[in-house]
Amino acid sequence: MNKLIVSPAPHLYKGESVSRIMWMVVASLIPAGVAGIFIFGPSALSVIITAVISALAAELILQVATKRKITVFDGSAVITGLLLAYNLPAHVPLWLPVIGSFFSIAIGKQVFGGLGQNIFNPALVGRVFLMASWPKYMTVFTQPLNYDAIAQATPLAALKEGKIIEHITYLDLFLGKRGGCIGEVCILALLIGAGFLLIRGYISWQIPFTYIITTGVFTYIFAGKGLFAGDWLFHILSGGLILGAFFMATDYVTSPLTTKGQIVFGIGCGLLTAIIRLWGGYPEGVSYAILMMNAATPIIDRFTKNRVYGSR
Template sequence: MNNLTVSPAPHIKSGLTTQRIMWIVILALLPAGLAGVYIFGIRSLKVIFISIISCILSEAIFLKFRQRDTRIILDGSAILTGLILAYNLPPEVPFWIPVVGGAVSIIIGKQLFGGLGHNIFNPALVGRAFLQISWPVYMTTWKNPRWVLDAVSSATPLAKEKAVNFSYMDLFLGNHGGCIGEVCILMLLIGALILIFTNIISFHIPASFIGTVVVLTWIFGGDGFFKGDFVFHLLAGGLVLGAFFMATDYVTCPLTNKGKLIFGIGCGILTSLIRLKGSYPEGVSYAILFMNAMVPLIDRYTKTRIYGISKT
């Protein structure tokens, strides 16, 4: 477990390369995507493919423009960005939405900052925020699972205007409207287990993120204190997807374990705040983006002491 701790030299080189990490994360994300395609139909598969292709093409074009080696598009990071972006889209979006979203994610979210490893914000979330602000109507038109007769224009469980009741089991299995990759909690958890057991991510961020949301929605989520339906807030929306797969992005989260805890708690507070008090129904992606901006600060205050130098 210790080979992910940040520490001063000497270092032992592990066999875990960036490429391998990327591919394992992609693998871990696949079950949730398959579930999404099963629930919403073949159209969501097309959205996922278009998003990935758009990301790869944008990366290739921009690397060419920057006169870099274009072969690094195959390191998996562009594919991962495209995959996560598509998971954050409603299944019924017009096909040009993932095209624009992929290009924005890669060019504005990643390459303009200097490419992989230099980006401040999670690229897929930059793309998602751009789409959400630019075309709010498309980004909030949800579709029911394909076996429900009233197909289009349903609300997500989190939508404030409509009080639709979902059983916890429906929420857990993904039997409701929502984004492609966020609905099936069961499959997301399988992926999350893969990541934790292969030591790709540590439990710090997901645990503190989800824990904070649960506690805060329990206290403030209902009429009066300690009456909120925290199980609902845990299962509905993109919390699980965000906590395990988006907040844990290596480039845009703090280095130390202490920093990771602060980061996760911050994400949790912001998510609960947006969900309970904000005008948007869902706040996971904005919360992560906001905390991404705080990472340099967190890193600065939680850096480990260099061996041999006293604390000042």
């Protein structure tokens, strides 16, 4: 008779926790980082390590200073540092990721009260701050597979300036043989990580798929010479779209809760990204699009609440 245990729900426990999920996301980001280091050389590795260590240090310092619970090892600061580094060019001076990580953690996260309270994706807050503060470092990209730091524009920047993009095939874009940020170039590696997250159910399909499809459809309609003649595959494979759609737009804290809301969020991100790329001042709009939709998330949540069964 002792086998009858009376307890409140939930009765089935999967063993997941916030920090476990965070570490899984970290693991899923590793292939893209390895690819980035292979493509851009050891300086990419030092940028990644610097960003992660300074993100951890910032979290520790701020939590000690504000006398909060120390949660440095829950993985979220590592993700912030990693994502920030993945959004930087490989040959930036190393104080840039340090300042970026501190800004991400301090202004992007701890100011709001720590993990779960922030309204914007911390890594993107850091990136946008660096972009607005030191554009001369943030917009110089280097040639792939050539570790001598020879400058080369990203395909999107070349497109914006009306230059012809030479010798770049879809396969190059897919494998990451192009100028760009450390973690965004190798689509293959990003998809491996994203597939892992999707299969394990850590992220849902709604945001990334609606995001990518919306950007694709919009650029197909408007990016070409006439209507319906755009190079949509180029727009999907270039820039930070895949990295942003799978790893940054899906951040639990800053994206809507319901399926319906997530679809609205994804479509909004896609539209904004395409609009910024085609008609905006910057060649790339993923980070701004996601941040703007982050700001809209509370409203989306309010209007897409699930109806409680039996209520009106």
